[in-house]
Amino acid sequence: MLANTISGRRWRKQLLTLVATALILIYILAPICWAIVSSFQKESALEDRPPHFFPTAEIFTLSHYKFIFTGQIDKEATTMIQAQYTMSGTYILPGIVNSIVIALAVTAINLLFGLPAGHAFARYQFWGSSQVFMGFLVTRLLPAISIVIPMYILLQQFDLLDTKRALVGIYSAITLPFTIWILKAYFQNIPVEYEEAARMDGCGYLRTMWRVVIPLARPGIIAAAIFAFMAAYDEFVFATVLTSSLNSKTQTVIIAGLAQGLSASRGLIAAAAVVCFLPPVLLAILFRKQVVQGLTTRFA
Amino acid sequence: MTLTFEQRHHRNTTAFAYRILLPSLAFVLIFIGYPLVYSIWISFQDFKYGVPTGNVIWFRNFLDILTSSTVAPQFYNSLLVTLKFTVVAVAAVVIISLGIALIINERFRGNDLLKLALLLPYAIPGPVNAVMWNWIYDPTFGVLNGLLYQVGFIKEYFTITGNPDLALWGIAFAYIWKFVPYSTFLFVAGLSTIPQSVYEAAQMDCAGTWRIFRKVTLPLLMPVLQMVLVIQTIFALLMHFGLVFVLTRGGPGNATSTLAWLIYNESFTFTQFGRGAAMAIMLSLIMIVFIYLYLVVLNPEKRSARTQGA
Amino acid sequence: MGFLKLEKITKRFSGSLAVDHLDLEVEEGEFLVLLGPSGCGKTTTLRMIAGLEVQTEGKITLEGKDISDSPPERRDMAMVFQNLALYPHMTVFDNIAFYLQNIRTPKETIEQKVRQAARQVGIEEFLTRYPNQLSGGQRQRVALARALVRCPKVFLLDEPLSSLDAKLRAGMRSELKLLHRNLSQSKERKGTFIYVTHDQVEALTLGTRVAVMNKGNIVQLSTPRDLYNKPRNLFASTFVGSPSMNLIEGSLERENGSAAFIFQGNRIALGEIGVAALKRANRAQMPAILGVRPESVKIASPGMTGALAAQVVTVEPLGQNNLINLQVGDRMLIALVSPDLAIHEGENVNVCFQPQATHLFDPQTEENLLG
Ligand SMILES: Nc1ncnc2c1ncn2[C@@H]1O[C@H](COP(=O)(O)OP(=O)(O)OP(=O)(O)O)[C@@H](O)[C@H]1O
Ligand SMILES: [Mg+2]
Numbered sequence: 019m020l021a022n023t024i025s026g027r028r029w030r031k032q033l034l035t036l037v038a039t040a041l042i043l044i045y046i047l048a049p050i051c052w053a054i055v056s057s058f059q060k061e062s063a064l065e066d067r068p069p070h071f072f073p074t075a076e077i078f079t080l081s082h083y084k085f086i087f088t089g090q091i092d093k094e095a096t097t098m099i100q101a102q103y104t105m106s107g108t109y110i111l112p113g114i115v116n117s118i119v120i121a122l123a124v125t126a127i128n129l130l131f132g133l134p135a136g137h138a139f140a141r142y143q144f145w146g147s148s149q150v151f152m153g154f155l156v157t158r159l160l161p162a163i164s165i166v167i168p169m170y171i172l173l174q175q176f177d178l179l180d181t182k183r184a185l186v187g188i189y190s191a192i193t194l195p196f197t198i199w200i201l202k203a204y205f206q207n208i209p210v211e212y213e214e215a216a217r218m219d220g221c222g223y224l225r226t227m228w229r230v231v232i233p234l235a236r237p238g239i240i241a242a243a244i245f246a247f248m249a250a251y252d253e254f255v256f257a258t259v260l261t262s263s264l265n266s267k268t269q270t271v272i273i274a275g276l277a278q279g280l281s282a283s284r285g286l287i288a289a290a291a292v293v294c295f296l297p298p299v300l301l302a303i304l305f306r307k308q309v310v311q312g313l314t315t316r317f318a
Numbered sequence: 319m320t321l322t323f324e325q326r327h328h329r330n331t332t333a334f335a336y337r338i339l340l341p342s343l344a345f346v347l348i349f350i351g352y353p354l355v356y357s358i359w360i361s362f363q364d365f366k367y368g369v370p371t372g373n374v375i376w377f378r379n380f381l382d383i384l385t386s387s388t389v390a391p392q393f394y395n396s397l398l399v400t401l402k403f404t405v406v407a408v409a410a411v412v413i414i415s416l417g418i419a420l421i422i423n424e425r426f427r428g429n430d431l432l433k434l435a436l437l438l439p440y441a442i443p444g445p446v447n448a449v450m451w452n453w454i455y456d457p458t459f460g461v462l463n464g465l466l467y468q469v470g471f472i473k474e475y476f477t478i479t480g481n482p483d484l485a486l487w488g489i490a491f492a493y494i495w496k497f498v499p500y501s502t503f504l505f506v507a508g509l510s511t512i513p514q515s516v517y518e519a520a521q522m523d524c525a526g527t528w529r530i531f532r533k534v535t536l537p538l539l540m541p542v543l544q545m546v547l548v549i550q551t552i553f554a555l556l557m558h559f560g561l562v563f564v565l566t567r568g569g570p571g572n573a574t575s576t577l578a579w580l581i582y583n584e585s586f587t588f589t590q591f592g593r594g595a596a597m598a599i600m601l602s603l604i605m606i607v608f609i610y611l612y613l614v615v616l617n618p619e620k621r622s623a624r625t626q627g628a
Numbered sequence: 629m630g631f632l633k634l635e636k637i638t639k640r641f642s643g644s645l646a647v648d649h650l651d652l653e654v655e656e657g658e659f660l661v662l663l664g665p666s667g668c669g670k671t672t673t674l675r676m677i678a679g680l681e682v683q684t685e686g687k688i689t690l691e692g693k694d695i696s697d698s699p700p701e702r703r704d705m706a707m708v709f710q711n712l713a714l715y716p717h718m719t720v721f722d723n724i725a726f727y728l729q730n731i732r733t734p735k736e737t738i739e740q741k742v743r744q745a746a747r748q749v750g751i752e753e754f755l756t757r758y759p760n761q762l763s764g765g766q767r768q769r770v771a772l773a774r775a776l777v778r779c780p781k782v783f784l785l786d787e788p789l790s791s792l793d794a795k796l797r798a799g800m801r802s803e804l805k806l807l808h809r810n811l812s813q814s815k816e817r818k819g820t821f822i823y824v825t826h827d828q829v830e831a832l833t834l835g836t837r838v839a840v841m842n843k844g845n846i847v848q849l850s851t852p853r854d855l856y857n858k859p860r861n862l863f864a865s866t867f868v869g870s871p872s873m874n875l876i877e878g879s880l881e882r883e884n885g886s887a888a889f890i891f892q893g894n895r896i897a898l899g900e901i902g903v904a905a906l907k908r909a910n911r912a913q914m915p916a917i918l919g920v921r922p923e924s925v926k927i928a929s930p931g932m933t934g935a936l937a938a939q940v941v942t943v944e945p946l947g948q949n950n951l952i953n954l955q956v957g958d959r960m961l962i963a964l965v966s967p968d969l970a971i972h973e974g975e976n977v978n979v980c981f982q983p984q985a986t987h988l989f990d991p992q993t994e995e996n997l998l999g
Contacts, residue, residue: 038421039428046435049495050442052461053450067475069464131341138339143642144332150339152613157350159609161556163578164598167585168353168360191349194342211713214680217700218707219774220730229726233717252443254560259586270445274564277449284453291449295442302441306434313500314507 056288057082064284082289086110110290112264113272117251118297120185120268124250125243127190128197132246133239135194136201137231141210151202158195162255170259180262188260189250196249197242203315204238205231241312244305248298269294361595368589379596389593395572396580399486403576404554407490407497411550412543415498419505420535433506436499444496444557448564451492455479455565479565482573489561489574497553501546508542509535541616548612555605577601630689631656631820632677632782637686639672639844646672648844649686654782657818659808663831664841665867670824671710673841674784677822679703690781706775707784711791712767714759714774720746721755724773745777748807765796772807779816785823789830805834828868832856840864862994865919865987871951873919873987874961880916880988880997882906889918889988892957894936899983905997909990916997917989922951924985925963927971928978935978943973954979 055073056064063070063077070077084090089108138144139151169188170179178184208231216230232239254270261267273290276282302309336343361380364373383393418436422429439447454462457477466472478488512535520530536543559578562568568575568583575583581601585594630653639647647669654660662670675681677688679700688696695703706727714723722729724745728738746752749769759767768788775783789797811819825831831838832852839849840863848855848864859865859873866872878891880902887902888895896918898905906912928935936956944951945967952963952971956979963979971977988997 032426035421035424035426036428039426039432042418042421042432043435045495046439046499049450049454050438052454056453056461065459067459067464068468069459069461071461127345131345134338135342138335142331142335144335146332147335150343154342154346155613156609157346159552159605159612160350160354161578161598161601161605163556163559163581164357164602165350165353167581167591167595167598168356169349170586171360171591172353172356187345188349191345194345198342209711209713211709211711212715214678214700215707215709215713215715216726217680218678218705219727220701222699222701225730230715248441254443254445254563255582258563259582270443270560273449274445274560277452277564284456284459287449288453291446291453295446298441298443299438302437303434306437309437310433310503313503 053288053291057285057292059285061283061285079285082283082285083293085286086289086293109264109267109272110269110276110293113267113269114294114297116182116264116266117268117270120182120189120266121247121250123182123186124189124193125247127186128193128246129239129243131190132194132197132242133201133232134227136198136242137205137227139198139202140205141213151198154195154198158192158199162192162253166255166259169256173260179260180266182266184260185253185257185266185268188256189253192253193246193249197246200245200312200315201235201238201242204235204242208234237308237311238315240305241308241315244301244309245312247301251298357595357598360591361593361599363592365590365592368591370592375592379593380600383593383596383600392572392575392580393597396575396577399572399574400555400576400578403486403490403493403558404551406487407493407554407558408547408550410490410494411497411501411554412546414494415501415546416505416543418498418502419509420531422502422506423509433503436502438499439496440499442496444560445564447492447496448561451488451495451561452479452565455488480570482570485566485570485574489558489565492561492565493554493558497550497557501550504542504546505539508539512538544616545612548608548616552605552608552612555601555608630654631691632822633687633689634673634677635687635689637673637676637683637688639669639676639681640684645844647676647683650845652839652846652849654820654822656820657812659812659821659823659834659836661831661835661838662822662824662841663828663835663838663867664826666826668841669844670826670841671786674707674786674822674824677782678705678707678784680707703782704778704780705782705784706778706780708771708775708786708788710787712759712771712788714767714770716759718758719755720751720757720759720762720770723759723770724755724777726774727778741777742773745773748776749773749803764792765800768792768796768800772804776807781817781820783819783821785821787825788823790825790827801830801833808834828870832868840867842867858996859919859987860996860999862917862919862989865989865996869921871922871962871964873921874925875989876918876920876959876961877991878916878918879913880906881913889916889986891918892959894957896936896981896986897983898986898988901983901986901988901998905988908997908999915991917991919987919989920981920985922962922964923949924981925954925961925965926980926982927952927963927965927969928980935980938977938979940971940973940975940977943971 055071058073058079059070059077060079060081063073081091139147173179173184212230212234213226216226221229251268252270253268254274257268257271258274261271273287273294276287276290362374362376364371364375364378382389384390418432422432442450454460455478457463457475457480460475462478463472463475467475478484516534516538517530520534556578558576559582562574562576562579563582566574568579577597578601581594581597584590584597632652632654634650634652637647637650637652638645650669650673652673662673664670672681676683679695679698679702683696686696687694690703714720715726718726721742724742725738728741733741742755743752746755749772751766751769751773754762754766754770759770762770768791771788775785789800792800808819808821823830823834832855835852837849838852838855839846840855841847842863848860850858850860855864855868859868862875866875876889876891878889880887880889880898882903885903886897886899887906888897889902890896905916906914938954938956938961941953941955941960944953946964948967949964950967950969950971952965954961954963954977961979965971989995990997
């Protein structure tokens, strides 16, 4: 009797969990799936009521992607859509390239400078250490909007508006505090004796870093690099204010602008969304362990 | 006798540490510190057509924002909109992510898939997210309308972003979707530090599921919960900007004109940089309260040490 | 002149004093043990010698050269850490070879030296493994090999055996001793060891000299034999020896040409020792603490002159010996006696000590009255 109720309760609980999981999965995945499904549909199909939830053979097309990557327009596309395509569609790929170039530069700067800085905070006791560290944390949380105005004016004075250099500098400044923070946390969990052993084994500072510290902290470093990359790739406030041409416009600005244009092709926007979110999404999935661990090392 | 680099380092860690910190400090001081100070100077100035008139008007901009008949109503409206948005977004993010975290904590086979799926909204860039929801909400061909119509929930297609009563909640829904994963991961991490034996003990005491949650899980999760509340508030005050920019541009009317949007609009549409900077400073002051709560009162440094030790 | 010399070394950690004006000279080829209770500054002293910690004050010289300003990588010392600190991302071979690689030794020389060091500690077959694929004892040997391969000027070891179980520890102890003997007889560079422990058995068996530390300073530096037989002060006398020395407070008095120790109406004749102590202090009568090791407490036949009446409280058989708790007046004494001796709990016995097995301390200064 008792066994019956217990197993009954367990069974009910499992069923509940299963249903809840399914609902959550739908909640999370449905918006993404809809973007993906739309991106493979012909423009005319997207203007059907009710919408097509699956791209069947008649409405399936790769033309949006083809256009993004090659700039070629399918013959089947109507002239009106052709016009919509050519207006804004060709900017997507350059925008993504800009974003990736900027994000890679920011990541490199973060590793080059943030890694030793995080290490210094974790390992050295020095005058002002906790105050400076707190200063870094505060800047990480300050609103971007409060410096975008002076930044715009300053860059104007130095003739640096619409350059990738300016964005790289700003994004590095924004991301460095977080990099320093999580790397400090990571280093603090590694016993200091490995480094001391290396010093005893004749390594100077640089060699200790290269041969011992970096190999041992690799998961934390990967996480920090991904966060820096994603933050730079995602940034919108500065990018929208400080860029004006394909010289430096990032994918966030391009895609936001694309959606503003009333005339832009819906399928193209969906395809652009998919192409734009692929790099960070793939990174996050590929390094999911390090990302989740990094997110939760410190509660921020 | 001149000392080698290593010898100096050996004696004086402070000098060495600052040498290492120098590039990072330089980046932060040049690109954040200096503009921050400069923004105060800007806020004291009068601008016309995007250029300073040369008049230093000191606190006039601040006064205008708080009292003038033209700007003040907009500002107070934005405060209210921001408040509504923040309260709803934070509450929803916390409740939903806590629920998902509790389910993941059940440790069944599907939860790896759940965790993987959660990474997607987290990784999708804000503006891309905005574009996705813009298409979902589309008043003429959007899938949301399509679905609701199909199931007979609505008789006619309707607009969300064009309706002053709905627009803010449309933005909030998209925002919540993207920000739930992050706090879910924090809650999962927090829950994993609660030992299984505590639950078993509670079960022995014949506590029901709800009672266990109220009396055991929630108190033990309190530190993480406080942390999530504050950090989500800091996020919500600002991170909605891309959504407003793409979905409504502050409209209709100024139904979705949050502080962040107002500052942007004032500065870069109306080129009133002085006033924009003054508003930005006021927003920063509001945020400082939460940053203080977060960094000093809750202090993640100490807390994480405690949970890691446990 | 000492090989390694610490002069007035002081280390302050944000207010707290870890090492206080410590002087120490170490000769080449010796095995010096730093022994002391937890927190007395042993590790700090060792780390200052290594250069991992910079002294707040004082000077360290090695072979006559001031090395106070040299970073650890320039001191040519090897260290075995308490948690071993084997590089987890390197194979055993690379762990041992790391130093040689760092100073750019030719490949063939590295290969040959690593094999030799590995052979010395018997881990040749594990060279391709990673540290986490080894047992505790094997890891210990790798750590030793990592130090051995370098022929450093000084070997520094911080409680290297503390992570091993009792049996393994005893085995490694004898191996270390053998290793040091071989190295100290080598022609080119004699192995000089500084070894930190709080285990007195390790200290007494391994050390050629033992420095007993307390509260950031050395209270006695002598050979193990002297440390045991001639403790210079109360701290050294009680810290070394297990069970620890019995201490009785009383007074030392001259009585017609001889001297005796008086406590609670009991009288223990001390003969020449007592006289010497009084003469040294230049007094006829003085308060004193009498110390006697448990194995020197003898159970006497009843009625013997100079014996103390005692009651047996408990008898604890330890195998080799019986440990006996005795009550003399209101004082407890511990005696170690042969198990052959039939003694029962509650029994009344007489105890006596040989005068030459007793130690006398000044209750104020806690120094040995005989120096
Ligand atoms: N990095 C440090 N910061 C502050 N105080 C320290 C530090 N290292 C050691 N101390 C203090 O200095 C004193 C001596 O420490 P040390 O580690 O040298 O002791 P020890 O003799 O090695 O003890 P144990 O046998 O427990 O290892 C202790 O009181 C300790 O708390
Ligand atoms: Mg120690």
